[in-house]
Amino acid sequence: MTDSFTKACVKHDKNLRSRVRLLGILLGQVLQEQVGKDTYTVVERLRKGYIKLNKKHDPALYDRLTRLILSLQPETLSAVVRAFSIYFVLVNIAEEAFLHRQRRRIAGKGQELWQGSFDHTLRAFHAHGIEPHQLQSILDDAAYIPVFTAHPTESKRLVIMNLLRRIFLTSEDLDAPKRRLEQREQTIRSLKTQIQTLWKTEEVRAVRPEVRNEIRLGLHYFQSSLFDAVPQVYRRLRAGIERVYGEHPEYHGVQLSPFIRFGSWIGGDRDGNPYVTPEVTCLALTLQQQTILQEYIRRVDSLIAELTFSNRFCNPNWAFTESLKVDNEICKQLFCDNPRRFEDEPYRRKLYIMRERLRLTMPALPSETLEESGHAGAYTDEQAFQRDLKLIYNSLLSHGDGDAAEGALQELIHLAETFGFYLMSLDIRQESKLHSEAVAEILKQSGDANDYLQLDTDQRLALLDAKISNGLTKPLQRDRLSDETRKMLAVFDLIAETQTSISPKAIGQYVISMTHQASDIMEVALLGRLAGLLGFDQGSWFCRLEISPLFETIDDLKRCEEILRSLFANPCYQNLLNASHRRQEIMLGYSDSAKDGGIMASAWNLYQTQQRIIDLADREKLRCRLFHGRGGTVGRGGGPTHQSILAQPKNTVNGEIKFTEQGEVLSYKYSNQETAIYELTMGITGLLKASQGLVSTVKQERQDYSQIMQEIAGLGEQQFRKLTEQTPGFLDYFYEATPVNEIGLMNIGSRPSHRSKGNRSKSSVRAIAWVFGWGQSRQNLPGWYGIGSGLANWRKNKPGRLKKLRTMYQEWPFFHALLNNAQMALTKSNMAIAQKYADLCLDKPTSRAIFDMIKHEYELTCAEILTIAQLNELLDDAPILQQSIRRRDAYLDPLNHIQLELIKHYRYSGLSEEQQELWLTPLLRSINAISAGLRNTG
Structure with missing residues (x-):
């Protein structure tokens, strides 16, 4: 069913086209003025020419455009590529602003809001008989945890992102009510100036970013949008509940605990990144604390100017008054120069003291020589700051100033409860193999095992159990360990x-990538024991280290229940679980499993794995939270958050959802406050809907659907492995028919593109580079390859099976989301262009055979999905997305053709190193530009 939002967007699409046209005109003017009419003419010839080709095949025109590209020198090509790249950036801004405007228009008219809004979700709850106390129960158990990561890395520089934010705000002014003469003309002039500034700002990094750059980029989203968005989300949720449930006879208000929390891997993820050292992790934690304390100081400053109540006209309550007396004693030195400051304005005096205490709490960076925190007056913990805020809040309520309490003060309380003194819980991640090597060295030194790595899993578990419970036989001599092991212990x-x-919450999970056996988890527990994070003390166990196994490959997903059963059967680990309130987090890897066995096998194995894990946790009486390691693209588990949450198996969410937000997804979701509010709302409503099983009986999974999916996924995996593992020359095809090697030369991320340098195997190349390369060459096969064969072979010559698949598509959210996400990946593919990339391969017969397999599967997958979904064209039931992709298609074509010629020149022209460098610049710019057009990297 098409909701009011979709209808509004389709109805007003001409307004969006008009805005895109205006931005294109302004860009054209900037081009003519900055690079001259000749370059502008080239851009226009390519733009108009490929638009014509997009509508109708014309070999003569195609040849003319190809000759034009071949005639251009590197400098001109760079300018042309930048022109298209900036055009895509402007289209993205126009679309984002347009969608926000449509939501605002619908809300302003008092119409029923869109699916995924708080209003729509709460009305559905009310209609389905969810009582106020049941809603409160769901909210009490809720935990919505996006985890920011630096991979696939965001390719835009921070200075570019700030420029784009200004363009977004200025474009919004075009729709503001007219308040002065020449308002529109002045706004357009401002837009043109900002586009010109964008043109003159280098978007490609001169050097590869360090991890500290990635840390600061992650913090940018909080400063630019999330500090304002998070309180607004809570405010809108509360207003929605009051609106829908306010008249319910059993409604007596709602308590909103801080269920939105943020995590981060930036500065903590050391898997495959040698630059994430203990010093870098310390820097990340310090910068996070500085960022949130600076925000608190700024907001407390504002409250000092706002809460100017005099004690002549109000009587603060007893608790507040007593706290102020204590503060006056603790912080006497603050008033040495003016003891009577704010003497008759108690809230201002309290806030002034709070601001100074926050300043005293501010940590110094590891490289600075400033006085360390911890001196008299500093806050001892985040709870003390939160208590001070609530003292003011309750005191205002006590003398009838609830409106003042519910304004900026309430927003600051929401921030303080959400972010504490740590901002984000930083997860630490490392590969299991490195833990094993460190433990082996430690146990050898202590005399507990000379050949630990030769032991089987059961032997390892028994030994680790003993050492965690009783300690090492001999004290550890760290100075005699290898550098790698000392760094691990650090x-x-x-x-x-x-x-x-x-804060105890500053560190989140310790994630073990490539978890293959139960001993992998116990090894981390032993390393934690050596740091005093867990153990046996004064008659009881304690555990301050949360360990999360990460299951990534298809084989590990299938074996995870066996691995966890072995782990939970270990007496020592049971003691640690008891000390951790019987909570266990388990992470599931979408990216590597899809690279391993294809998108369909990955999706289905992840689905089944979740069911098995939750069933096991229920039997063990554990509270288990699943951590979804999703990427931005379909090939890495990406897709709309709301639908993705609803597509999880029944009763596996249970109030909590944790998932990675990667690379360009961060930019699209959180660069602007308006969009951040929308995206957080959509995710939270998905969580609330998926958690109804906490308070009511939900419809169970249909076993016949599961059996069918098992068979289809198996067939799809066979087809994927046939291509990627059994076809001679496939890996050569990947490296030659995509720009994956050139992507590795881009200065966009601190982590290497391969796990093992020089190893070109499928298992070595990281999922980011894998997906990025296929996407650039418009083959995009990680998002769809194998689906067509799986569906077609399952229903082959059995007419009744088509009807079954259509019913599954209509009734089963998992299957619906799988095929819809594949539609998006297929729509962004282009076999005509993909064939040109295939022609780059040196072994022509082999490359033709491989491309024919890819093209056949593409056509088969399109046909199968259209037949099952009963659509005429891909994405017919998602017209907003369909139009968005179409809007870019004709402009992507020239970029791909330019990139193809640049790759040929760079790889095969026998250029000198100096000449190669000239051609590399526009080639790298083309990768950025195509990413902007596809809105995807890895």
Whole structure:
């Protein structure tokens, strides 16, 4: 069913086209003025020519355009590519602003809001008989946890992102009510100036970013949007509940605990990144604390100017008054120069003291020589700051000033409860193999095992159990360990120190990538034991280290229940679970499983894995939270958050959802406050809907659907492995028919593109580079390959099966989301262009055979999905997305053709190193530009 939002967007699409046209005209003017009419003419010839080709095949025109591209020198090509790249950026801004405007228009008219809004979700709850106390129960158990990561890395520089924010705000002014003469003309002039500034700002980094750059980029989203968006989300949720449930006889208000929390891997993810050292992790934690404390100081400053109540006209309550007396004693030195400051304005005096205490709490950067925090007056913990805020809040309520309490003060309380003194819980991640090697060295030194790596899993578990419970036989001599093991131990020491110096919540999970056996988890527990993070003390166990196994490959997903059963059967680990309130987090890897066995096998195995894990956790009486390691693209588990949550198996969400937000997804969701509010709302409503099983009986999974999906996924995996593992020359095709090697030369991320340098195997290349390369060459096969064969072979010559698949598509959210996400990936593919990339391969017969397999599967997958979904064209039931992709298609074509010629020149022209460098610049710019057009990297 098409909702009011979709109808409004389709109805007013001409307004969006008009805005895109205006931005294109302004860009054209900037081009003519800055690079001259000749370059502008080239851009226009390519733009108009490929638009014609997009509508109708014309070999003569195609040849003319190809000759034009071949005639251009590197400098001109760079300018042309930048022109198209900036055009895409402007289209993205226009679309984002347009969608926000349509939502605002619908809300302003008092119409029923869109699916995924708080209003729509709460009305559905009310209609389905969810009582106020049941809604409160769902909210009490809720935890919505996006985790920011630096991979696939966001390719835009921070200075570019700030420029784009200004363009977004200025474009919004075009729709503001007219308040002065020449308002529109002045706004258009401002837009043109900002586009010109964008043109003159380098978007490609001169050097590869360090991890510290990635840390600051992650913090940018909080400063630019989330500090304002999060309180607004809470405010809108509360207003929605009051509106829908306010007249219910059993409604007596709602308590909103801080269920939105943020995590981060930036500065903590050391898997495959040698630049994430303990010092870098310490820097990340310090910058996070500085960022949130600076925001609190700014807001407390504003409240000092706002809460100017005099004690002549109000009587603060007893609790507040007593707290102020204590503060006056603790902070006497603050008033040495003016003891009577704010003497008759109690809230201002309290807030002034709070601001100074926050300043005293501010940590110094590791490289600075400033006085450390911890002196008299500093806040000892985040709870003390939160208590001060609530004292003011309750006191205002006590003398009838609830409106003042519910304004900026309430927003600051929401921030303080959400972010504490740590901003985000920083997860630490490392590969299991490195833990094993460190433990082997430690146990050898302590005399507990000379050949630990030769032991089987059961032997390892028994030994680790004993050492965690009783300690090492001989004290550890760290100075005699290898550098790698000392660094490993330093990370655990840092975790322990951070929990004391910043917050117990400052460190999140310790994630073990490539978890293959139960001993992988126990090895991390032993390393934590050596840092005092867990153990046996004064008659009871304690555990301040949360360990999360990450299951990534198809085989590990299938074996995870066996691995966890072995882990949970271990007496020592059971003691640790008891000490951790019987909570366990388990992470599931979407990216590597899709690269391993294809998107369909990955999706289905992840689905089944979730069911098995939750069933096991229920039997073990554990509260289990699943952590979804999703990427931005379909090939890495990406897709709309709301639908993705609803597509999870029944009763596996249970109030909590944690998932990675990667790379360009961060930019699209959180660069602008308006969009951040929308995206957080859509995710939270998905969580609330998926958690109804906490308070009511939900319809169980149909076993016949599961059996069918098992067979289809198996067939799809066979087809995917046939291509990627059994076809001679396939890996050569990947490296030659995509720009994956050139992507590795881009200065967009601190982490290497391969796990093992020089190893070109499928298992070595990271999922980011894998998806990025296929996407650039418009083959995009990680998002759809194998689906067509799986569906077609399952229903082959059995007419009744088509009807079954159509019913599954209509009734089963998982299957619906799988095929819809594949539609998006297929729509962004282009076999005519993909064939040109295939022609780059040196072994022509082999490359033709491989491309024919890809093209056949593409056509088969399109046909199968259209037949099952009963659509005429891909994305017919998602017209907003369909129009968005179409809007870019004709402009992507020239970029791909330019990139093809640049690759040929760079790889095969026998250029000198100096000449190669000239051609590399526009080639790297073309990768950025195509990413902007596709709105995808990896």
